[in-house]
Amino acid sequence: AQKVTQAQTEISVVEKEDVTLDCVYETRDTTYYLFWYKQPPSGELVFLIRRNSFDEQNEISGRYSWNFQKSTSSFNFTITASQVVDSAVYFCALSDLSGANNLFFGTGTRLTVIP
Amino acid sequence: DVKVTQSSRYLVKRTGEKVFLECVQDMDHENMFWYRQDPGLGLRLIYFSYDVKMKEKGDIPEGYSVSREKKERFSLILESASTNQTSMYLCASSLTGGGSYNEQFFGPGTRLTVL
Numbered sequence: 144a145q146k147v148t149q150a151q152t153e154i155s156v157v158e159k160e161d162v163t164l165d166c167v168y169e170t171r172d173t174t175y176y177l178f179w180y181k182q183p184p185s186g187e188l189v190f191l192i193r194r195n196s197f198d199e200q201n202e203i204s205g206r207y208s209w210n211f212q213k214s215t216s217s218f219n220f221t222i223t224a225s226q227v228v229d230s231a232v233y234f235c236a237l238s239d240l241s242g243a244n245n246l247f248f249g250t251g252t253r254l255t256v257i258p
Numbered sequence: 259d260v261k262v263t264q265s266s267r268y269l270v271k272r273t274g275e276k277v278f279l280e281c282v283q284d285m286d287h288e289n290m291f292w293y294r295q296d297p298g299l300g301l302r303l304i305y306f307s308y309d310v311k312m313k314e315k316g317d318i319p320e321g322y323s324v325s326r327e328k329k330e331r332f333s334l335i336l337e338s339a340s341t342n343q344t345s346m347y348l349c350a351s352s353l354t355g356g357g358s359y360n361e362q363f364f365g366p367g368t369r370l371t372v373l
Contacts, residue, residue, distance in 0.1 A: 188364040249299035
């Protein structure tokens with residue numbers, strides 16, 4: 144069965160600090176996909192990134208970067224020079240190949256950036 | 259831009275009432291999903307549909323049913339609302355195919371309170 148663990152329930156940082164959100168997953172699938180979503184206070188989940196299991200290259204997009212390591216089953220997300228607008232709940236998700244592009248979500252990490 | 263809309267942002271119902279939550283997407287996506295989000299539990303899949311008139315149970319289908327009569331619309335039905343169904347309900351849609359596992363696009367959510 145799929146499992147996604149986001150051990151950090153809440154994190155607070157001061158603006159401009161770097162912060163890393165951890166995501167550890169379990170799956171027996173040889174092919175799988177990992178996702179990160181952001182849920183700002185407005186409530187709507189916003190897609191950030193998708194990564195497939197064959198692509199272990201790290202990705203950088205502006206202040207955001209992702210570190211995918213199959214050896215440790217982790218897909219961590221780093222925000223550099225955090226800003227108040229980064230305050231949100233962040234979810235890591237894993238593909239559930241039972242059908243229809245199902246996703247299995249972690250419990251989320253609430254990030255608060257203090258000005 | 260993909261747009262997923264939900265009929266209400268906030269809803270208050272009484273125990274025993276029949277409740278309909280409506281979701282509409284405008285991008286011709288095959289797959290649609292209903293989740294509920296509760297503090298500390300993340301997003302849990304209630305039902306999903308990969309085609310018109312098709313539906314599959316997710317992880318927590320008890321107490322819920324769904325209807326998909328048209329491709330763009332996916333309804334969640336609480337036949338007899340109970341207080342433990344007080345939650346945030348999120349609808350999502352995604353495209354099938356392309357040899358990949360496509361991201362889901364989410365609506366703004368409906369916060370349902372059952373008194």
